[in-house]
Amino acid sequence: MAAKVVTIASGKGGVGKTTTTANLAVALAADGHKVVCIDADIGLRNLDVVLGLENRIVYDLVDVVEGRCRLRQAMIKDKRFPELHLIPAAQTRDKNSVSPGDMIRLCDELRPDHDWILIDSPAGIERGFRNAIAPADMLLVVTNPEVSAVRDADRIIGLIEAEEKGPARLIINRMNPTLVKRGDMLTSADVHELLAIELIGIVPEDESVIISSNRGQPVAMNGNKRAGAAFHNIARRLNGEEVPFLQLDSRDGLMGRISRLIRPGGS
Amino acid sequence: MTEEIQNNLIQIKGIRDGLLVTVGQGEWDELRRALLRQVEDKASFFHGARLVLDLGDRTLHAAELGSLRDDLSERGISLWAVLSTSHTTEQTAQVLGMATRLPSPRVSRARGSQEGGSAGEKAVLMQRTLRSGTRLSYDGHVVVMGDVNPGAEIIADGNVIVWGKLRGSVHAGASGNPSASVCALELAPAQLRIAGYLTALPVRRFLSGLVGKKGRSQPEIASVRDGQIIIEQWNPKEK
Numbered sequence: 001m002a003a004k005v006v007t008i009a010s011g012k013g014g015v016g017k018t019t020t021t022a023n024l025a026v027a028l029a030a031d032g033h034k035v036v037c038i039d040a041d042i043g044l045r046n047l048d049v050v051l052g053l054e055n056r057i058v059y060d061l062v063d064v065v066e067g068r069c070r071l072r073q074a075m076i077k078d079k080r081f082p083e084l085h086l087i088p089a090a091q092t093r094d095k096n097s098v099s100p101g102d103m104i105r106l107c108d109e110l111r112p113d114h115d116w117i118l119i120d121s122p123a124g125i126e127r128g129f130r131n132a133i134a135p136a137d138m139l140l141v142v143t144n145p146e147v148s149a150v151r152d153a154d155r156i157i158g159l160i161e162a163e164e165k166g167p168a169r170l171i172i173n174r175m176n177p178t179l180v181k182r183g184d185m186l187t188s189a190d191v192h193e194l195l196a197i198e199l200i201g202i203v204p205e206d207e208s209v210i211i212s213s214n215r216g217q218p219v220a221m222n223g224n225k226r227a228g229a230a231f232h233n234i235a236r237r238l239n240g241e242e243v244p245f246l247q248l249d250s251r252d253g254l255m256g257r258i259s260r261l262i263r264p265g266g267s
Numbered sequence: 268m269t270e271e272i273q274n275n276l277i278q279i280k281g282i283r284d285g286l287l288v289t290v291g292q293g294e295w296d297e298l299r300r301a302l303l304r305q306v307e308d309k310a311s312f313f314h315g316a317r318l319v320l321d322l323g324d325r326t327l328h329a330a331e332l333g334s335l336r337d338d339l340s341e342r343g344i345s346l347w348a349v350l351s352t353s354h355t356t357e358q359t360a361q362v363l364g365m366a367t368r369l370p371s372p373r374v375s376r377a378r379g380s381q382e383g384g385s386a387g388e389k390a391v392l393m394q395r396t397l398r399s400g401t402r403l404s405y406d407g408h409v410v411v412m413g414d415v416n417p418g419a420e421i422i423a424d425g426n427v428i429v430w431g432k433l434r435g436s437v438h439a440g441a442s443g444n445p446s447a448s449v450c451a452l453e454l455a456p457a458q459l460r461i462a463g464y465l466t467a468l469p470v471r472r473f474l475s476g477l478v479g480k481k482g483r484s485q486p487e488i489a490s491v492r493d494g495q496i497i498i499e500q501w502n503p504k505e506k
Contacts, residue, residue, distance in 0.1 A: 130337065147417075151418045152399070154418060155398065158399060158401055159400070161398075162333065162363050163329060163330070163333055164328070164329050164330055194414075196396060
């Protein structure tokens with residue numbers, strides 16, 4: 001068993017990197033994969049909060065790197081999914097506490113015993129980002145259908161190409177079909193056409209994402225939610241399955257109405 | 268900054284734009300170690316310095332150049348420009364967001380490019396999309412086969428031709444040549460300059476490349492006429 005290291009990055013903050021990391025981790029673990037997530041956002045950690053594990057942190061990433069604990073001691077086991085672990089970021093340090101070389105060594109140590117290592121990158125293009133992409137075998141670039149988020153994603157993809165990392169795949173998060181239909185939002189085709197990398201998922205805007213993040217129960221734990229289903233689809237695509245894309249842009253009106261008829265309040 | 272540090276592998280001297288490091292012949296690993304040794308020996312001299320690296324005709328890849336930049340930045344030095352006669356190295360540096368030529372007095376170059384005529388002028392060909400954050404500056408014509416995305420910049424002393432969608436910023440005839448032109452299969456730059464003339468295209472037009480209906484776009488050409496920048500459909504029969 002040799003894990004694949006996947007780094008989730010975006011450039012711009014607030015587009016949903018941490019939510020994506022948490023949900024993909026849950027979706028992969030629910031499918032029986034051994035997953036470890038690493039929060040590389042040192043100083044501004046919150047992957048632990050979204051996963052609902054913040055009250056169990058004893059040691060963190062910087063403790064491991066600086067030799068104050070063994071790797072296993074910093075890995076928090078998620079009781080809901082025995083195959084899911086989190087290595088939290090330190091909250092009281094900064095990005096310079098860890099180097100790209102540290103991240104590569106850490107992942108090499110984790111690889112033999114896991115299927116997937118997911119790294120939640122901080123926003124920005126500086127040291128923290130370079131730490132997060134150093135060990136990556138694959139990158140997932142998260143963006144929103146907004147001009148500013150797309151421009152930052154483009155910059156990030158350029159840097160990933162320059163560092164000869166990759167492949168980079170695209171996740172468009174918070175797609176709002178109603179706005180798209182009115183012509184007030186970039187369509188997924190617009191975003192994909194500009195960024196020109198393989199699209200691996202489109203996640204619809206869904207208030208249950210916020211609610212479940214606040215509860216520390218990623219939405220992917222609930223397959224009935226549209227966003228949860230989208231994350232499960234991405235997890236399956238990561239495993240090489242061909243999963244058709246939900247037609248959010250064009251047919252959602254009809255689909256939405258049908259699904260509301262079948263399970264009222266379900267979306 | 269006139270202090271000069273020399274040894275047989277690398278030469279360091281102070282210039283107007285920071286410190287110029289010229290590397291000699293030899294294995295890259297050895298040169299790189301020599302440079303880092305110098306930097307560590309004279310840490311206080313180098314701290315906060317802006318470095319220009321002259322690599323001659325050496326070919327370096329992104330991983331090599333990127334890791335050197337990281338090592339230098341950990342020592343408080345910013346590698347901001349790379350000079351090279353190798354095309355690969357130049358492109359690598361540009362992709363990493365470094366400058367590839369130093370600002371030079373504009374007057375002398377302006378004269379050169381206006382007298383040059385079209386025969387034998389130099390041009391650079393980029394066969395890829397320029398993404399946000401990329402800056403390509405060249406003292407000749409620039410041809411891009413690919414898109415120029417919003418947030419990318421092209422600065423050329425000559426003409427700019429984009430075989431793709433131009434949505435970034437572009438400055439043609441940058442050394443003061445108003446007869447330069449810009450053309451693209453889809454011309455929708457955020458900002459377009461020719462010599463000293465500037466046009467900020469209406470926002471609606473810029474967005475048309477991004478939002479809204481997919482109208483068929485026509486190749487267009489921008490040039491200066493009667494003191495302003497005019498954009499017209501490309502019509503080869505009229506030329």
